[in-house]
Amino acid sequence: MSYIDWIVLVVTLVGIIAYGLYKSRTSKNLEGYFLSNRSMPWYLVLLSIMGTQASAITFLSAPGQAFTDGMRFVQYYFGLPIAMVVLCITFVPLFNKLKLFTAYEFLEQRFDLKTRIFTSFLFLLSRGLSTGISIYAPSIILSSLMGWDIFWTNIVMGGVLIIYTVSGGAKAVAYTQQLQLIIFAGMLVAGYLIVHYLPEGVGFKEALQVSGASGKLNVITTGISEKGFDWKDRYNIISGVIGGFFLALSYFGTDQSQVGRYLTAKDNTESRLGLLMNGLVKVPMQFLILLLGALLFTFYQFNPSPVFFNKSVETKALQTPYRDSLIQLQQKFTAIQAVQQSHTQSFVIKGQASYKDSVQTGAKKMSELQQQYRKVLAKAMPGADTNDTNYVFLRFVVDYMPVGLIGLLIAIIFLAAWGSIAAALNSLASCTMIDFHVRLKGIQYNPNDPAQCAAEYRQSRLYTLAWGVFCVITAEFASGMGSLIEAVNVLGSLFYGVILGIFLVAFYMKRIQGNAVFMAALLGEVVVIAFFLMDRYNIIGLGFLWLNVIGAVAVVLLAALLQMVLPRSAKPA
Amino acid sequence: MEKQKEKIPLFKSWKGWYILVLAVLLALVLFFEWITKTYA
Numbered sequence: 001m002s003y004i005d006w007i008v009l010v011v012t013l014v015g016i017i018a019y020g021l022y023k024s025r026t027s028k029n030l031e032g033y034f035l036s037n038r039s040m041p042w043y044l045v046l047l048s049i050m051g052t053q054a055s056a057i058t059f060l061s062a063p064g065q066a067f068t069d070g071m072r073f074v075q076y077y078f079g080l081p082i083a084m085v086v087l088c089i090t091f092v093p094l095f096n097k098l099k100l101f102t103a104y105e106f107l108e109q110r111f112d113l114k115t116r117i118f119t120s121f122l123f124l125l126s127r128g129l130s131t132g133i134s135i136y137a138p139s140i141i142l143s144s145l146m147g148w149d150i151f152w153t154n155i156v157m158g159g160v161l162i163i164y165t166v167s168g169g170a171k172a173v174a175y176t177q178q179l180q181l182i183i184f185a186g187m188l189v190a191g192y193l194i195v196h197y198l199p200e201g202v203g204f205k206e207a208l209q210v211s212g213a214s215g216k217l218n219v220i221t222t223g224i225s226e227k228g229f230d231w232k233d234r235y236n237i238i239s240g241v242i243g244g245f246f247l248a249l250s251y252f253g254t255d256q257s258q259v260g261r262y263l264t265a266k267d268n269t270e271s272r273l274g275l276l277m278n279g280l281v282k283v284p285m286q287f288l289i290l291l292l293g294a295l296l297f298t299f300y301q302f303n304p305s306p307v308f309f310n311k312s313v314e315t316k317a318l319q320t321p322y323r324d325s326l327i328q329l330q331q332k333f334t335a336i337q338a339v340q341q342s343h344t345q346s347f348v349i350k351g352q353a354s355y356k357d358s359v360q361t362g363a364k365k366m367s368e369l370q371q372q373y374r375k376v377l378a379k380a381m382p383g384a385d386t387n388d389t390n391y392v393f394l395r396f397v398v399d400y401m402p403v404g405l406i407g408l409l410i411a412i413i414f415l416a417a418w419g420s421i422a423a424a425l426n427s428l429a430s431c432t433m434i435d436f437h438v439r440l441k442g443i444q445y446n447p448n449d450p451a452q453c454a455a456e457y458r459q460s461r462l463y464t465l466a467w468g469v470f471c472v473i474t475a476e477f478a479s480g481m482g483s484l485i486e487a488v489n490v491l492g493s494l495f496y497g498v499i500l501g502i503f504l505v506a507f508y509m510k511r512i513q514g515n516a517v518f519m520a521a522l523l524g525e526v527v528v529i530a531f532f533l534m535d536r537y538n539i540i541g542l543g544f545l546w547l548n549v550i551g552a553v554a555v556v557l558l559a560a561l562l563q564m565v566l567p568r569s570a571k572p573a
Numbered sequence: 574m575e576k577q578k579e580k581i582p583l584f585k586s587w588k589g590w591y592i593l594v595l596a597v598l599l600a601l602v603l604f605f606e607w608i609t610k611t612y613a
Contacts, residue, residue, distance in 0.1 A: 074605070078598065078602065081594045081595065081597070081598040082595065082598070084594060085591045085594055085595065088587065088590075088591070089587075089591075208612055209612060211612070212608075212611070212612025212613055213612075215613070217608055217609060217612040217613060218609060218613065219605035219606075219608050219609045220602065220605050220606045220609045221609075237602070267579075268579060269579055269580065269581065269582075272587065272590075273582070276590050276591075276593075276594055279594040279598075280593075280594055280597055283598065283601050284601065287601075287605070
């Protein structure tokens with residue numbers, strides 16, 4: 001990276017921290033620290049919700065996903081707008097009416113203390129680990145591509161934001177998340193440059209023709225073949241609408257990192273508007289990010305494409321006895337690419353439709369060679385991550401972006417990471433403070449007692465700091481385990497369905513009491529893990545999104561059955 | 574009581590917003606289907 005890029009990167013990051021600190025003046029009590037005194041307008045709630053959901057890996061991984069597998073990943077988000085509507089009807093009015101700090105407080109009011117503590121614990125476990133990975137995932141990509149030390153990259157990625165998150169709580173988190181508008185601007189510039197760098201005569205429309213001919217514009221797929229519906233297929237319209245709905249309902253309705261965002265709104269209207277606007281903009285936004293990957297695919301049909309996008313792994317593999325095999329495959333790839341370039345030019349520039357089949361065949365051959373190359377890399381570097389999907393976009397940035405813009409786009413990656421990590425730290429601290437510290441010590445919240453407020457404020461900051469340190473340490477330990485990223489994604493799905501099931505029972509099944517739902521949650525967790533293990537050992541085929549549906553349905557059904565046999569307690573449900 | 578005080582922007586009730594969100598989703602799916610069929 002050039003000096004100019006370094007200056008742009010450092011100045012941007014320091015600017016973000018300074019802005020976060022400047023905006024961190026807040027009331028020094030629990031409501032001020034965790035909920036910005038419930039004063040936020042809808043547009044800040046919207047940006048905060050979006051910034052919390054879209055981590056750095058979203059912006060890095062999605063274009064790579066479209067580059068390799070096409071744009072069908074967007075279907076994963078189809079259930080989200082429907083979930084926003086259900087949330088606005090059911091969850092939001094109740095959460096705001098009860099003036100909750102955390103979503104899990106509601107479970108004690110509805111059921112009992114043990115259900116609240118159990119659910120809050122599941123949240124802390126899954127969110128704490130996944131936040132560690134949210135730090136590690138972009139760090140490993142940046143460190144591989146830029147040659148940075150992973151230890152220090154993790155520290156900057158996960159440690160520096162702690163300064164303003166500890167200092168300003170939810171308010172600082174929300175105001176720095178506003179800055180993500182820069183991210184969208186950066187992605188638009190990247191998209192413009194991809195099209196701009198295409199040869200003369202190839203514009204946006206032609207670029208779509210090439211990526212479409214190569215199967216990258218497969219936006220809608222059904223997952224249905226002659227053999228019926230493929231339950232293993234992760235991204236299709238059916239799993240997207242049903243599985244995506246359950247996942248989004250669970251994530252936005254029961255995950256404190258999101259609930260904590262819309263509880264900062266000044267009233268019900270602002271909370272609802274923030275969520276509904278998210279329902280309106282999320283799908284098109286993801287579509288545009290994925291479109292970058294489809295356009296990037298076309299770009300590499302006209303420009304030299306790496307066989308493998310993770311330079312660091314490739315360089316190390318070339319120093320092993322597999323060097324000759326790798327170079328041989330590289331040469332084959334280059335030869336096919338030259339032919340592919342000529343066919344693609346005939347297809348779009350000369351308008352010869354007869355070349356469409358050749359373009360498709362060429363793209364398939366290139367993809368097969370890339371797969372072979374990965375297999376050799378895996379033999380050369382056992383244990384190394386040979387999935388280069390996350391590297392596709394950033395490699396383009398580093399190789400083709402003008403000086404200055406590279407630094408800015410890397411700063412944008414940090415900004416995206418900080419937005420979601422900061423919100424996660426704030427929510428982890430709020431659950432630890434409210435659901436465990438305050439509740440188990442039997443402290444009564446009293447905003448009119450300055451001494452108590454000061455003590456709680458200090459303690460809340462300490463918990464935020466402690467979670468920040470925990471997450472950075474998790475990221476440091478994750479460094480040697482590439483597959484942990486996937487493991488933690490699945491980990492989320494192992495718990496989300498069960499947590500959602502508990503909340504669904506709470507909202508819609510008034511007769512069910514605490515003991516029944518608590519036991520149903522424990523058994524439901526066993527059911528989810530059983531399905532997960534059956535998939536792992538190839539007894540059944542099941543995409544991970546379905547675990548959310550299974551968990552929620554299992555808790556609802558089991559709670560209903562258990563309530564029939566368990567004695568009813570005197571406490572009204 | 575709270576419902577009476579709540580001022581809903583753009584529509585008379587929240588139902589209008591819900592229909593809008595779902596209608597936009599449907600329009601997007603149709604648009605994506607068109608892209609898939611046109612360019613595949």
